[in-house]
Amino acid sequence: MLAEHILQRLTEIVGPEHLATGTVDRITYSFDATQRQCLPDAVVHPGNTEEISRIVQLANEQRIPILPRGAGSGFTGGSLPICGGIVLVLTRMNRILEIDTDNLIAVVEPGVVTGRLQKEVERLGLFYPPDPASKDFSTLGGNIAECAGGPRCVKYGVTRDYVLGLTVVTPTGSVIRTGGRTMKNVVGYDLTRLFVGSEGTLGIVTQIILRLLPKPEARKTMLVAFATIDGAAQAVSAIIRGKIIPTTLEFMDGSAIDCVRRAAGLDLPLECRAVLIVEVDGDRALLADQARKVLDIIQPLGVLETRTAETAEESEAIWKVRRSVSPSLxxxxxxxxxEDIVVPRSQVPAMIRALEALSTEYGVPIVNFGHAGDGNIHVNVMVDLHQPGMEDTVRRVLDDIFRITVELGGSVSGEHGIGTAKAPYIAMELDTPTLDAMRAVKRALDPNNIMNPGKIFPETVTANSPATSLPPAPAPDHG
Structure with a gap:
């Protein structure tokens, strides 16, 4: 626990109603969407940048681990207080400060829920494209910490492509501002991109300037059933070679189709072994022609059946198929x-075949779906950890999955980050000089290693107070 004089100083900064040290409150903020839980020593709900700066100065002075937290929806342990210390919950800072329709920017605080911003800007005819599956509860600060993606990134890119500027409290408590309100800015180092995706290890984002786009007039959704995963993967490349960049190109492999068929009575041909959900957006007058062109391009590639939504309700029915996968597992x-591996688009079939072989070899179900347009595969290893030896089996399966991913030219994480869960695998992808450069950046900004310690680089753990492990809980279905 924290010393009484430190708790008193925290109380002076945020007020007694925004500081919690009771067991229930600490448990509430002890977990994320992983199966691990760790108790913090205190939970603080700051209300502005100045309060955060003062809290971080205190933590740095006293060498207390501190970590920012949004909705706690991450899949890799990024918001777990594995070294105890202070969890800084940013959900009070949830204001949309400005939506500038002339310059197409929004200024927001980190606790704003992503889906809320999307609805507010769309009311004004604007569009914020990043759409992680957790958008209805994840916060923009968390999205920035992990550089969140989503189905639309094949056309529109990921979170970092929309962040123009940040206000950041550094690990020593200083307040810095990066970037700005303009599209072009080449003054000094690009610190904005350094902080996006840094998983709360380099500083705490307290204000965000986001780029917006005009809202597309309409969209059209198609579901295409294929006889093979190879046909579906070839279709993705063929569509893009045909000079069409769909908004989304989602896929489900045969194992995912089987799960949904059993759980929700999915009506697809029995020989179907892959599904693509293709969505295009833009001018209403052009969409029907785009959809026809997509279907013409992919027809020779083992297509068994196609469905094109003509109404919003039909589009929702198609997307319901995709959303049914996680609950069915x-x-x-x-x-x-x-796991959220990513490989070059052309290597998706090879990766799926390798996953099928691992499933057979280890005798565990592996179900795959995800974003075919950018090669991002959500790999779901489904096990019963109560079975003897299963934890060791899972470790070996994950080792093989990440090794094969890197051998195929891919990455061990497409959008979930590294956190603690993937820290053991980071050296598979990054060589020693690259890791040394990253560690040097961390040391320069956080010389006392107080800011979310133990994440990304496991050897940086220097616990001020040991974390208390709690029994694991099943991960919720956010995917």
């Missing part, structure tokens, strides 16, 4: 290990 086994 629990019928296989109680525990899910959800």
């Amino acid at each position: 629990r019928a296989l086994n109680p525990h899910k290990f959800n």
Whole structure:
């Protein structure tokens, strides 16, 4: 626990109603969407940048671990207080400060829920494209910490492509501002991109300037059933070679189709082994022609059936198929290990075949779906951890999955980050000089290693107070 004089100083900064040290409050902020939990020593709800600066100065002075937290929806342990210390919950800072329709920017605080911003800007005819599956509860600060993506990134890019500027409290408590309100800015180092995706290890974002786009007039959704995963992967490349960049190109492999068929009575041909959900957006007058062109391009590639939505309700029915995958997995086994590997688009079939072989070799179900347009595969290893030796089996399966991913020219994480869960695998992808450069940046900004310690680089853990481990809980279905 923190010393009484430190708790008193925290109380003076935020007020007694925004400081919690009771067991229930600490447990509430002890977990994320992983299966691990760690107790913090205190939970603080700051209300502005100045309060955060003062709290961080205190933490740095006293060498207390501190970590920012949004909705706690991450899949890799990024918001776990593994070294104890102070969890800084940013959900009070949830204001949309400005929506500038002339310059197409929004200024927001980190606790704003992503879906809320999207609705507010769309009311004004504007568009914020990043759309992680957790958008209805994840916060923009968390999205920035992990550089969140989503189905639309094949056309529109990921979170970092929309962040123009940040206000950041550094690990020593200083307040810096990066970037600005303009599209062009080449003054000094690009610190904005340094902080995006840094998983709360380099500073705490307290204000965000985001780029917006005009809202597309309309969209059209199609579901295409294929006889093979190879045909579906070839279709993705063929569509893009045909000079069409869809808004989304989502896929489900045969194992995912089987799960949804059992759980929700999915009406697809029995020989279907892959599904693509293709969505295009833009001018209403052009969409029908775009949709026809997409279907003409992919027809020779083993297409069994196509469905094109003509109404919003039909589009929603198609997307319901994709959203049904995660809930259907629990019928296989109680525990899910959800990994978000990414490989070059052309290597998706090879990766799926490798995953099928691993499933057979280790005798565990592996279900795959994700964003085919950018090669981002959500790999779900479904197990019962109560079975003897299963934890060791899972470790070996994950080792093989990440090794094969890197051998195919891919990355061990497309959008979930590294946190603690993937820290053991980072050296598979990054060589020693690259890791040394990253560690040097961390040391320069955080000389006392107080800011979310133990994440990304596991050897940086220097616990001020040991974390208390709690029994694991099943990960919720956010994917």
